[in-house]
Amino acid sequence: MPRILPKVLQNLFRKPFTVKYPYVKRELPKGYRGRPAIDREKCIRCWLCIRACPDRAISIDRGTKTPSIWLGRCTFCGECAEVCPTKAIIMTEEFEYTTLYNVT
């Protein structure tokens, strides 16, 4: 016991490694990929994003005839944003989306 006492005291007064999320938020690292977002005005309906998506998370919205992303399948790889010729899809820094289901 006496041998571990210095370590116990050291840890007792050390700044914690964790943060009190969601009250305290960490700064996101550069290049962080959150959920994808679609700007429908920029979409030219080339469907390259659908072909590029490895998870088959993108489908065509019947109403708007533009891509719709199923977040339940999306793994935030960023391939769709990479191939989009008009930059209609961007990877946001948003990761708190428990109430979202699809990006339409």
Ligand code: SF4
């Ligand atoms: S980020 Fe990746 S998994 Fe998600 S919709 Fe785009 S291509 Fe598909």
Ligand code: SF4
């Ligand atoms: S790749 Fe871009 S422009 Fe083409 S359908 Fe997808 S979002 Fe629209």
